[in-house]
Amino acid sequence: MRILEGKKVVKHFGGLAAVHNVDFVINQGEVVGLIGPNGAGKTTLFNLISGALSVNSGVISFKDEEISGLKPHQICRKGVARTFQSVKIFPHIPVLGNVLLGSMFGKPSGMSSAAAAREANKLLDFVGLSAVKSTPAKDLTLANQKRLEVARALATKPKLLLLDELIAGLNPTETAEAMELVKKIRGKGITIIMIEHVMKAIMSICDRIMVLHHGEKIAEGTPKEITTSKKVIEVYLGE
Amino acid sequence: MNIVSVISHRSFLLGLLGLILVLLATLPLFRASTYTLLLLTAIFMYIVLTVSWVIFSGPTGYISLAPAAFFGVGIYTAAVLGKVLPLPVVIGIGALASFCLALLVGALTLRLRGIYFAIFTFGLVVLIQQVLLWWEIVKTHTRGRFVIVVDNTTIYYVMLVILVLLLLTAYSIRRSKYGLALQSIGEDEEAAAHTGINVTALKTITFAMSAFFVGAAGAIMATKWTYIDPYIAFNPLFSFMPVLMAIFGGMGQFFGPVLGAVIFAYLEEVLITKFPYYYMLIFGLILVIVMLYLPGGLAGLVQKWWKGGLERRNANT
Amino acid sequence: MLEVNNIDTFYGKVQALWDVSLKIDKGEIVALVGANGAGKTTLLNTISGLLCPVSGTAKFLNKRIDGLPPHSIVELGMSHVPESRRLFPDMTVRENLEMGAYLLRAWKQKEETLAQVYELFPSLKERKGQLARTLSGGEQQMLAMGRGLMSRPKLCMLDEPSNGLSPLLVIEIFDIIQGLRDRGIAILLIEQNVRQTLEIADRAYVLENGRIVSKGKSKKLLQNDHIKKAYLGL
Numbered sequence: 094m095r096i097l098e099g100k101k102v103v104k105h106f107g108g109l110a111a112v113h114n115v116d117f118v119i120n121q122g123e124v125v126g127l128i129g130p131n132g133a134g135k136t137t138l139f140n141l142i143s144g145a146l147s148v149n150s151g152v153i154s155f156k157d158e159e160i161s162g163l164k165p166h167q168i169c170r171k172g173v174a175r176t177f178q179s180v181k182i183f184p185h186i187p188v189l190g191n192v193l194l195g196s197m198f199g200k201p202s203g204m205s206s207a208a209a210a211r212e213a214n215k216l217l218d219f220v221g222l223s224a225v226k227s228t229p230a231k232d233l234t235l236a237n238q239k240r241l242e243v244a245r246a247l248a249t250k251p252k253l254l255l256l257d258e259l260i261a262g263l264n265p266t267e268t269a270e271a272m273e274l275v276k277k278i279r280g281k282g283i284t285i286i287m288i289e290h291v292m293k294a295i296m297s298i299c300d301r302i303m304v305l306h307h308g309e310k311i312a313e314g315t316p317k318e319i320t321t322s323k324k325v326i327e328v329y330l331g332e
Numbered sequence: 333m334n335i336v337s338v339i340s341h342r343s344f345l346l347g348l349l350g351l352i353l354v355l356l357a358t359l360p361l362f363r364a365s366t367y368t369l370l371l372l373t374a375i376f377m378y379i380v381l382t383v384s385w386v387i388f389s390g391p392t393g394y395i396s397l398a399p400a401a402f403f404g405v406g407i408y409t410a411a412v413l414g415k416v417l418p419l420p421v422v423i424g425i426g427a428l429a430s431f432c433l434a435l436l437v438g439a440l441t442l443r444l445r446g447i448y449f450a451i452f453t454f455g456l457v458v459l460i461q462q463v464l465l466w467w468e469i470v471k472t473h474t475r476g477r478f479v480i481v482v483d484n485t486t487i488y489y490v491m492l493v494i495l496v497l498l499l500l501t502a503y504s505i506r507r508s509k510y511g512l513a514l515q516s517i518g519e520d521e522e523a524a525a526h527t528g529i530n531v532t533a534l535k536t537i538t539f540a541m542s543a544f545f546v547g548a549a550g551a552i553m554a555t556k557w558t559y560i561d562p563y564i565a566f567n568p569l570f571s572f573m574p575v576l577m578a579i580f581g582g583m584g585q586f587f588g589p590v591l592g593a594v595i596f597a598y599l600e601e602v603l604i605t606k607f608p609y610y611y612m613l614i615f616g617l618i619l620v621i622v623m624l625y626l627p628g629g630l631a632g633l634v635q636k637w638w639k640g641g642l643e644r645r646n647a648n649t
Numbered sequence: 650m651l652e653v654n655n656i657d658t659f660y661g662k663v664q665a666l667w668d669v670s671l672k673i674d675k676g677e678i679v680a681l682v683g684a685n686g687a688g689k690t691t692l693l694n695t696i697s698g699l700l701c702p703v704s705g706t707a708k709f710l711n712k713r714i715d716g717l718p719p720h721s722i723v724e725l726g727m728s729h730v731p732e733s734r735r736l737f738p739d740m741t742v743r744e745n746l747e748m749g750a751y752l753l754r755a756w757k758q759k760e761e762t763l764a765q766v767y768e769l770f771p772s773l774k775e776r777k778g779q780l781a782r783t784l785s786g787g788e789q790q791m792l793a794m795g796r797g798l799m800s801r802p803k804l805c806m807l808d809e810p811s812n813g814l815s816p817l818l819v820i821e822i823f824d825i826i827q828g829l830r831d832r833g834i835a836i837l838l839i840e841q842n843v844r845q846t847l848e849i850a851d852r853a854y855v856l857e858n859g860r861i862v863s864k865g866k867s868k869k870l871l872q873n874d875h876i877k878k879a880y881l882g883l
Contacts, residue, residue: 106783128815129815130787130815130817130818131772131785131786131787131788131790131791131813131814131815131818132772132784132785132787132788133785135785136785136786143526144525145522145525145526164525164530164532165522165525165526166525166526166527166528166529166530166531169525169526169527169528170528174526175526177523178786178813179786181520181522181523182520182523183515183516183519183520183523183524184519184520185515185519186512186515186516186519190512193509193512194509194512194513194516194524194527194529195527195528197509197512197513198509198513198527198528198529199527199528200528206509209509234685234686235685236685245527248527249527249528258786258813261786261812261813262685262732262809262812262813262841263685263841264684264685264841264880265843265879265880265881266684266879267685290813290814290815290816290819292816328817329815329816329817330816330817331816331817331819331820331821
């Protein structure tokens, strides 16, 4: 089933075409990698899907319902959640509070505060942050802050999760842990799109990969196909 | 068992608050002097201005300089409708009018960043002032209005009621999920929106709620001044005072603004009577010294003492 | 060129660095490797003057620098490109670069240095009128590095320059770093990307929990069992 679809999506900033006529289809349950050189428009595309930016033309639909033009909180409540490249946690609010906000506001129907608290605690367990739940978010290590962002996103009960450079800045051990977490999330039936530069991670977990360059989709296929594509090697992978 | 461990007991605090409330409520019955009533009324007014400002500007970080506009709306409502409608209705309408104005202004300006929002809200005060001035001079050929006279005891009680309602409202917002949501808006508005929080609606409604109480306070205070004109009603000083009092008292805490307002109001009173020519100067000096040495405001100082007491208590157990 | 001896650095009451010593000679690329939270950024901040060590000394070109304010250290010829980039978001690419040449000595040669930086990073030249906050993550990383070079430093300290860059760009950045070394600029390089870093570095130090646990020529470290397991995922 198609969970997310984009048709001829266009976004410019002044004269610069950040995303140009991009079509894409994401099927439920997939883990799709989104790669491309810096400035190719990957985060911009995420911003268009999540509602942080509005499209200039084209349509983005989630579960056959048009979401392009809706506000971020509305799109979130419909079941699309995301993390940010520059980890945007709420620094002075304790870890539990960060996740609670997701449980309390991220769903279309209300929830009692006791139930929300229970859920938030369960999520902290799921990502491995129970030990630090009263710590202000700014005092966490980078790896933990990224886990917190994921937990907060999961608290909004998404069907689709957008991960923007989850692995950037993590060492090999932390990277392996992050990949395990992504696999666990996929195990819950959540569809995932991930922007990444660490090819090893992309290869190990993605079913499909899309490649953007200068705002256009230049390639799409299985990890094997992408890593052997001449075009992709030329503009992105090197060697 | 030291004094801090006694005071920090919840029931003790509640009991103390209840006692203060009863005392204040029955004060006029003890034949308190007019001076005391007026002083307390002024202190209540300052607390209302400060706490209602902190409800919105505290957690979100949007510095609003609009209180004077909402205060003035309340004042003018009392002036225009005071002779025609009973007092409680007039106050209610004053509060509602401010509420609606804030909704309108909020919807238009809350997308402006930081300093622009502050400047716009300040401009609002001057704008309304000048529009009313023009109206009065050109359309009605009058300057200023008389307001109905109300006795001091009534004014005292009305102000006390407004204050108590405000404190209850502020407390319940702070403890509810909306209080946490407001804080998250102040920390990272984009992330808050992506967590499902309707940022625009929450900001606008909170802004309007804070305006509601300011409008009510304006409506009742007008009856104390009896004659008002656009300059008296829309005085920018009433926009700066809440900000100063909140910073002076300490913005992070709940009782910080209350402490700031009480001390500020009393200090002003004392200084005006003792040093009528220099009081502003001394005031300013005190403010500068407090800001230099107590960045957390007075409440920050109290918190340090509190924490010290708790540590000693924990060490002894 | 740079000599750090027995540095202890604290954050308030918490000790972050214990007895750390390292040195960098002219024309070297020295790598500083370690897990997140090991203290690499703390060490860099101590050297560049943002933090003051509680004990130990630091010398740059034979002058004592521990305790000096950061701007004096920059004047001596040291440049620090921080991990969080710290760009000026509402200034253009060109303006950010110009700010890097703030010192009088560097300002006089601003146009020449600017041309050199544009040559190294052509996509910065393309975007020179764009506001820094509208750049993509990787472009911001390049801008931060370019700005660090504008002060015409003798020693450049880079904190995770490859963070968020595409594989192709990482190769280019590492080429650029080698190019800088060939031009006589010494480099202190912090990286997560341990393998590629050790391949271009002459020597390396390994920091764990605030202490130097290994050091030596990078070729030797690449063979070290502990390094292989902990940092190369082998």
